[in-house]
Amino acid sequence: MFSLVRSMWLIFLHMFHKRETYQYPEQKAPLPARWRGRIALTRDPDGGERCVGCYLCAAACPVDCISLQSTEDESGRRYPEFFRINFSRCIFCGFCEEACPTYAIQLLPDFEMAEYSRQQLVYEKEDLLINSEGKYPGYNYYKVAGMAIQGKDKGDAKNEEPPVDVKSLLP
Amino acid sequence: MPIINIDNKNYEVKEGKNLLEACLSLGLNLPYFCWHPALGAVGACRQCAVKVFKDADDTKGRIIMSCMEPVKDQLRMSIDDKDARNFREHVIGWLMTNHPHDCAVCDEGGACHLQDMTVMTGHSYRDYHFTKRTYNNQYLGPFLNHEMNRCIQCYRCVRFYKDFAGGKDLDVFAAHNHVYFGRQQDGILESEFSGNLAEICPTGVFTDKTLKQHYTRKWDLTSAASVCQGCGLGCNILAGERYGAVRQITNRFNAAVNGYFLCDRGRYGYEFVNSDQRIKTPMVHHGPAEQSNGIPILEHVHHRIVPGKTIGIGSPRASLESNTVLKELVGADNFYLGVSAADHDLVSLSLRLLRQGPVRAASLQDAAAADVVLILGEDVTNTAPMLALSVRQAVRRIPVAAAQQQVHLAAWQDAAIREAVQDDKGPLFILSVQETKLDEIAQGAWHTAPDNIARIGYAVSHLLNDTIPEVTGMSEQGRDIAATIAKTLKSAAHPLIIAGYGGGSEAILKSAANVAWALHDLGIDAMLSFTVPECNSMGLEMLDGHRLESAVERALNNGVDTAIVLENDLYRRLNQHSADLFFSNIKSVILLDHLYNITAEKATIILPAGTFAESDGTLVNNEGRAQRFFQVFAPATAVQESWRWLLQVAAASGHTTLSSLQHLDDVVKYIAATYPQFDGITTLTPDAHFRLAGQKVPREPHRYSGRTAMLANKNVSEPKPAEDEDTALSFTMEGYRGEPPSSMIPFFWQPGWNSVQAVNKYQVETGGPLHDGNAGKRLIEPNVNGHTPFYTEVPEPYLPLKEHLLLVPCYHIFGSEELSIHTPGIAARMPAPYLLLHSEDAKRFQVTEGHLLHFMDNGHHYTLPVIINDTLQQGVAGIPVGLPGMQIAEAPQLIKV
Incomplete structure (x- = not known):
């Protein structure tokens, strides 16, 4: 008898506790920054596309839902000619983000991607590219890689000496 | 055979090898950079360090470079020793101090020997915190991309380009830690073999520029074993496709044919497959076939095939299957060889000489092993480029053997042997109409008219065999030349005589055969090599048919209603006048081809034929070696093999024998059964029912990406992948992951070996044949027992005529x-x-x-x-x-x- 009353009392007290239920969709849940949700392609601090079309994300993808074609623009920068993610296949494992050597592909804390038609879940580059540096502000791949692009010649990258004069014999 | 002890285990190894070769042949993983099976060892990169012990009691040992140490019986060594491992890891660490951190934008990535070796040694973090050395790149022409920052100074590029291929415009510049591999100034690399640098370079300094235009990683390529279509030598290639376009051609090792290398025409000449000139849909009267009166295309074709008035014109660039099916469809009486008169005369004579004479045709590797070479009337570098590379190796045989006697070193001691050889060259004699690139390495090179070349050939054969008549009216110089050549040939062990279509003269071919046969009579193991113009010239000639000019004559006599033209541009075979006459005198032309050309403009019906990348088939090279090439990808369009179109046409018109044939195996079996000269082509590759552990061989590597996204823009539901009913290969990544039979290897890959260097794992020994033998089968064997009479009709000397x-x-x-x-x-x-x-x-x-x-x-x-x-x-x-x-x-x- 006592235990019954005690249980009812405890449950009654719960009425005054902080509520864990979110009234979604009116009320949004706060998601941590490292939440693995919608995939986006981010940009360099200078506004250029970060993705260099190295295919590592596609290779890392366990469901093979990323396909792209890399190409090069006139300034010598590589970029994806097209970049397609089939979100109807994606399992949001984040392997692509881990594999990305340029911090281009990032998983964002956003999961609201539902569509009535599966075909709508195929995202092209226009849908994926965002105007932000995402979780890694300040990083610029071409500033550390030895590849020369327009405006950054050989020897201009971080920790690089000026190009060797091959005609010199000086030590 | 010597027994060596590696990490406390005894192994039997082959004598005369170095320890690195021995370890790799045993299947052990030992990192290396500068050593290459075709180039030998120089000990430049210090990567293949192992520890060698004096005896079983020696625990300290000493570190040596395994590529510089010959195999010795009872030698004790360790790959796994801690010091050796540390040493190797540090060497990579030092090589990486200046490496530019750009794998993501490097075309070598994923197929990079430097990546593989770095992982193999365990080096993972850069300890060096100072600045990196940088270089400026050079423009090297349309074939190769240059990115010097990635260089690890292994010297392979210059050793291949200068020492092996005889190039002059790539070298090493500067000194100490500034060495630079490139040209004296920006410019196109002159060598015809420059493309091999992309494979020779263990990292991304030299990469394939055509691949860069449509870049794809190795793991994303759908690949298949194929045969080069660039000339008559039939080099083995691997072709890789992605998104419906061929992306890259790489070497497919074949110890009897091209070995490790390809010429630039073979490596880069593939882009016609992706050309916007491709014929992709069947056409009737130059309109798409679907709209022509609602009649299926095959009905259109069938209506036009009038028995007795339909002729077939074959092609030297179409497969044996397509040509044979066409010949059967129209009947042997109505089958014409689609080759020019000159090509037909020369190739049919070459075939006759190889079949009737007692001297065998040399494979490319036989040619590289020849000790004396005589080239009659041929500019080999331009007509059969890889044969020129073989000749460049052949001229080193005698000097290398002499140097080995003198310095007592194995042939793989590349630097030491080259030092001992200096500029010595073995005997190579060239008689050609103008200077050729090989003249620089020839002991004698003379230039004169084709008939005069043949006369010298006859004179040489007279000096070797008295029964051949003497050439009268020779100049003093001509007699001297003949005497020099004859004297050298007599002392040779494996002389090679090269002639072919490039000289454009039957007399030259006959004189070449005379020389080879006369040498054979002297008991010398002579070899002949006749170049042929196109990839299946020899196969078409073996199939036999009427001359193309007689088709024109027949058309003029109203004997032709319809001509079925197989993968051929008749304006390249006939002069414009005859071709125009031919087309204006026939009612309809049915063309099966892959590119629009002038012949296509004349065609009534065009059927889209598959190129080598969309077809299975067999080609016969200049040596008479039949080789199978496999379809690389399933095209999304109506394109299919010519032989399949023709079989469908045959079925539509109720042809008795052909209607029962459906797949490649049926056709191949039919050819072998009907034509005894092609007996054996059924054994070229395992048939379509072949399975390994119950599975097909996949064309796609295990890390093929994007399967569920590639076509998602069209439809999110993935279509069923194409099935290959013709071969034991699958178009997908599912299938047997082990080593397939050598004739159908779609790509070289082994765990830990992602680059082309993985080929070591497929060989019996490094540089040796693939595990189950070299692909291909020789169909022409010399008539060893019979005796062919020598040719005696010496041509008149050529004297210039006025005007x-x-x-x-x-x-x-x-x-x-x-x-x-x-x-x-x-x-x-x-x-x-x-x-x-x-x-x-x-x-x-x-x-x-x-x-x-x-x-x-x-x-x-x-x-x-x-x-x-x-x-x-x-x-x-x-x-x-x-x-x-x-x-x-x-x-x-x-x-x-």
């Missing part, structure tokens, strides 16, 4: 071949039409360099700019063959100016 010039053909590696010029890089290196003249002749006709000279041939006017070349004989003029816009001139022939 006349003797036109001789000049072939170009870039330009003379029909399909490869669709690659922009190759088209860029193609010469403009010209007329080559001796300066005396130029004076005679009052022209100088650059002036236009006008002449007429068969009603066709030529106006060509003159180029002066004094290596020609007077009265002889060179004319380029096969260039687009260049009307064919039946060369050699006499023309009036």
Whole structure:
């Protein structure tokens, strides 16, 4: 008898506790920054596309839902000619983000991607590219890689000496 | 055989090898950079360090470079020793101090030997915190991309380019930690073998520029074993496809044919497959077939096939299957070989000489092992480039053997042997109409008219065998040349005589056969190598058919209603006048081809035929070696193999024998059963029912990406992948992951070995044949027991005639071949039409360099700019063959100016 009353009392007290239920969709849940949700392609601090079309994300993808074609623009920068993610296949494992050597592909804390038609879940580059540096502000791949692009010649990258004069014999 | 002890385990190894070769042949993983099975060892990179112990009690040992240490019986060594491992890891660490951190944008990534070796040694973090050395890159032409920052100074590039392939414009510059591999200044790499640098370079300094235009990683390529279509040598290639376009051609090792290398025409000439000139849908009267009266395309074809009035024109660039099915469809009486008169005469003579004579045809590797080489009338570098590479190796045989005697070192001691050899060259004699690239390594190179070359050939054979008549009226110089050549040939062990279509003369071929047969009679193991113009010239000639000119005659006599033209541009085979006559005298032309050309404009019905990348088939090379090429990808369009179109046409018209054939195996079996000369082609590759552990062999690597996204833009539901009913290969990544039979290896890959260097794992020993033998089967064997009479009809000497010039053909590696010029890089290196003249002749006709000279041939006017070349004989003029816009001139022939 006592235990019954005690249980009812405890449950009654719960009425005054902080509520864990979110009234979604009116009320949004706060998601941590490292939440693995919608995939986006981010940009360099200078506004250029970060993705260099190295295919590592596609290779890392366990469901093979990323396909792209890399190409090069006139300034010598590589970029994806097209970049397609089939979100109807994606399992949001984040392997692509881990594999990305340029911090281009990032998983964002956003999961609201539902569509009535599966075909709508195929995202092209226009849908994926965002105007932000995402979780890694300040990083610029071409500033550390030895590849020369327009405006950054050989020897201009971080920790690089000026190009060797091959005609010199000086030590 | 010596027994060596590696990590406390005894192994039997082959004598004369070095420890690195021994370890790799045993399947052990030992990192290396500078060593290459074809180039030997120089000990430059210090990567293959192992520990060697004095005896079982020695625990300390000493570190040595395994590539510099010969195998010795009872030798004790350790790969796994801690010091050796540390040493190797540190070497990689040092090599990486200046590496530019750009794998993501490097075309080598994923197929990079440096990546593989770095992982193998365990080096993972850069300990060096100072600045990186950088270099400026060079423009090296349309084929190769240069990125010097990635260099690890292994010296492989210059050792291949200069030492192996005889190139002159790539070298190492500067000193100490600044060494630079490149040209003296920006410019196109001159060597015809420059593309091999992309495979030789263990990292991304030299990469394939055509691949860069449509870049794809190795793991994303759908690949299949194929055979090069660039010339008659039949080099083995791997072709890789992605998104419906062929992306890259790489070498497929075949110890009997091309070994580790390809020429640039073969490597880069593939882009016609992706050309916007491709025929992709069936056409009737130049409109898409679906709209032509609602009748299926095969009905259209069937209506036009009138028995007895339909002829078939075969093609030297179509597979044996397609040609044979066409011959069966129209009947042997109505089958014509789609080759020019000159090509037909030369190739059929070559075939006769190889079949009837007692001397065997040399494979490319046989040629590289020859000790004396005689080239008659052929510019091998342009007509059969890889044969030129073999000749460059052959001239080193005698000096290397002599040096080995002198310094007592194995042949793989590359640097030491080259030092001992210096510039010594073995005997190579060249008789050609003008200077060739090989002249620089020849002991004697002489230039004269084709008939005079043949006369010297006859004179040499007379000196070797008295029963061959003496050549009368020879000049003093001619007699000296013949005597020198004959004397050297007599002392040879494995002499090689090269002739072929490039000389354009039957007399030269006959004299070459005379020389080889005379040597054979002396008990010398002589070899013959006859070059042929196209990838299946020899196969078509073996199939046999009527001459193309007789088809024109028949058409003029109203004997032809319909002509079925198989993968052929008749305007390259006949002169314009005859071709026009032919087409205006027949009612309909049914063309099966892959590119629009002038013949396609004349066609009533066009069926889209598959290129080598969309077809399975068999080709026969100049040596008579039949080789299978596999379809690389399933096209999304109506394109299919020519033989399949023809089988469907046969079925629609109720052909008795052909209607029962459906798949590749059926056709191959039918050919082997019907034509005894092709007996054995059923064994070239395992048939379609072949399975390994119950599975097919996948064309896609296990890390193929994007399967569920590639076509998602069209439809999110993935279509069923294409099935291959013709072969034991699958178009997907599912299947057997082990080593497939050598004839159907789609790509070289082994765990830990992602680059082309993985081929070591597929070989019996490093540089040796693949595990289950070299792919391909020789169909022509010499008539060893029979005796063929020598040729005796010595041609008259060529003397210049007033007002006349003797036109001789000049072939170009870039330009003379029909399909490869669709690659922009190759088209860029193609010469403009010209007329080559001796300066005396130029004076005679009052022209100088650059002036236009006008002449007429068969009603066709030529106006060509003159180029002066004094290596020609007077009265002889060179004319380029096969260039687009260049009307064919039946060369050699006499023309009036």
